Amino acid sequence: MPASVAAEVPPLQPTVPPRPSxxxxxxxxxxxxxxxxxxxxxxxxxxxxxxxxxxxxxxxxxxxxxxxxxxxxxxxxxxxxxxxxxxxxxxxxxxxxxxxxxxxxxxxxxxxSAMDAVVAVRPDDMDATVQPGVTRTRLNAHLRATGLFFSVDPGADASLGGMASTRASGTNTVRYGTMRENVLSLTAVMADGRIVRTGTRARKSAAGYDLTHLLIGAEGTLGIITELTVKLHGLPEAVSSAVVAFDTVGDAVAAVIASIQYGLPLARIELLDALAMAAVNRFSQLGYAEKPTLFLEFHGTHAGVKEQAETMAELCQEFGGSDFAWATREEERRKLWQARHDAAYAAKQLRPGTEFLATDICVPISRLAECIEATQADVKESGLVAPLLGHVGDGNFHLVVMVDRDDAQEVATLAAFNERLVERALAAGGTCTGEHGIGLGKRRYLEAEHGEGxxxxxxxxxxxxxxxxxxxxxxx
Known part of the structure; x- marks a missing residue:
């Protein structure tokens, strides 16, 4: 179609129905x-x-x-x-x-939630088929005897249908990928009631439009997911976790970038700033240094994990990392990562009675340090209480901004801050949301990010x- 004709044909616009009578x-x-x-x-x-x-x-x-x-x-x-x-x-x-x-x-x-059956587990193919109400912890409990696990861990015990709908990720993403990489096929009910099965259990396909990944991240706006086939991964022979503190956020991020460039296959790389560490210490009754801190985890053979950990320790020391605390026993690791997952709720104790807005921009890893430092300066200037934490191995970070929803001035300050945060991410070649999705909160930023898309x-x-x-x- 000639460009002049195409310009005369307006795109279809989605309907928003009136509230039903x-x-x-x-x-x-x-x-x-x-x-x-x-x-x-x-x-x-x-x-x-x-x-x-x-x-x-x-x-x-x-x-x-x-x-x-x-x-x-x-x-x-x-x-x-x-x-x-x-x-x-x-x-x-x-x-x-x-x-x-x-x-x-x-x-x-x-x-x-009542559609919570684990339909099939196929250890030889390393996949499982589940209904959408199955939660990630329940699936992993079901898999315990197989030597396999489902890797996507957003922190909350979310349902897999919801995780697919929001294209969730989390702490394991740097090694194992997001829901996008871990869903092979779906069953979904479309808006006219048709039941559609997308994809197959094959690990790749060139057959037609990729409807599976169209529905992943669609937030229920195109159809309702009623079954998923997901990839599984082998449980590692050895796991080791560590916590290491730095003098500045920039030093911590520089150590992360160095580890990625070195090719270390870390399973988890999480960052908490000093305020987040203070909140975690108080909430989870821990005694870590209240400084910018990396939470690390290594998966592999006993020899491989030992080598990875030693190399990472050397890299961190080059950037001033200190106070290494190692956890190799499972109960120690669980306590460590539970503290990380509880960080948002720990932040609420900093301002009791307030709500929290959890942001989640994502930028190229090379721009992460400057983006975080500019954001922290903005937090200070705005007078907000906003601990920072993030999946820094893939350039994704969050601010847990505490806000009194009934204070109009405070809400306005938060809105202006959030606008600047997203603009900063887009200017760095990033996105307004790395994993939380759009929902109601980020609709207004999609045009700036996608344009004609x-x-x-x-x-x-x-x-x-x-x-x-x-x-x-x-x-x-």
Whole structure:
């Protein structure tokens, strides 16, 4: 098509439906209740449970909640919602941090927690098929006797369906990858009720559009994931963890960059700044130095782990790293990493009674130190309380910003700070979100990051969900 003609054809725009009327909700429940029975409800307490996630965004309750048990039941629910123009919001365990499960436009919350079967584990192929309500800790408990594990660890005990929907990652990403790299295929119910199976269990394919990865990270705006086949990894023969403190964040990041350039296959490289360490010490009753600190983990053979750890220690010492604390016993390592995972909740103790906004920009590793240092200076100038932590091995860091949601001036200060943070990330060639997703919180930054790509996303959304019922108002 000539450019002049193409310019005259506007892209499809996704529809945002109006909040459903009481009559529409009543008609929907009348249609679904005969076969869902008590598994569909308008009880206020259950609706309130589904009105929020772990984010600071204000809750908004759905008009009803249902609890399907099978893919076919999900398909029937979607068809009924389409017929009555009622929005659907997929719900896992509510650990998202950008408002992905908040029912901004009302509708039906589709709680998939009862779909929690481990369908199959295939040790020879190192994969497993699960329903979306299976959590990562439950899957790994199920795998314990196989010598395999599922690697994606976002900290929270999230459901795998939710993790796929938000393209989650976490502390193991630097070695094992994100959900994007660890999902082989999906079963999903599309907006018209069709059941689609994407991909195969083969480790690669050149057959057609990659629908699997279209749905990963779509936040339930294109379809509802009802089954996943995921990659598994062999449990390492030996594991060793360490904590090492630095005088500055720049020194800590320089040590990380040196380790990556050296080719060390670290499994985890996490950074906590001095304020985050103070919060962790208080919350988890630890006694680490309250300085910028790296949390490290090494996987491999006993000899390999020993060599990696010794090399990393030498690299850290070149950049002023000190106070190495090693943990080789499993209970010590669990305590160490639990403290890291609890860092966001530890931060809440710094300002009791406030909410926290968890940011998660990601930049090229070479720009990480300057971006962190500029951000910390901005935090100080803004007068915010904002411990910093991050998966620095892949350039991703978070700020846990404590805020009084009822203080308009403080909220405005936070909004301006967050704007500058995202602008700083984009200017460095990075992204507004490394792993938390878009949800309600980061919609306004997508155009700056993607340009015309956002119009393409909106066209895909409008084509696959013309009624706009799939988690409306999120992402695009």
């Amino acid at each position: 009481a009559d529409a909700i009543a008609a929907l429940i009348a249609e679904l209740e005969p076969w869902l029975g008590e598994r569909i409800t308008t009880a206020r307490g259950i609706r309130d449970q589904h009105a929020h996630d772990e984010s600071w965004h204000r809750p908004a309750a759905p008009d009803a909640v249902c609890f399907p048990h099978t893919t076919e039941e999900v398909a029937a629910v979607v068809r009924a919602c389409a017929a009555h123009r009622v929005p659907l919001i997929p719900y896992g365990v509510g650990t998202s941090v950008e408002g992905q499960v908040i029912a901004e436009h009302g509708g039906l919350s589709v709680d998939l 956002l119009a393409v996303m909106r066209t895909i959304k409008a084509a696959l969900d013309p009624l706009g019922i799939m988690n409306p108002g999120k992402l695009v």
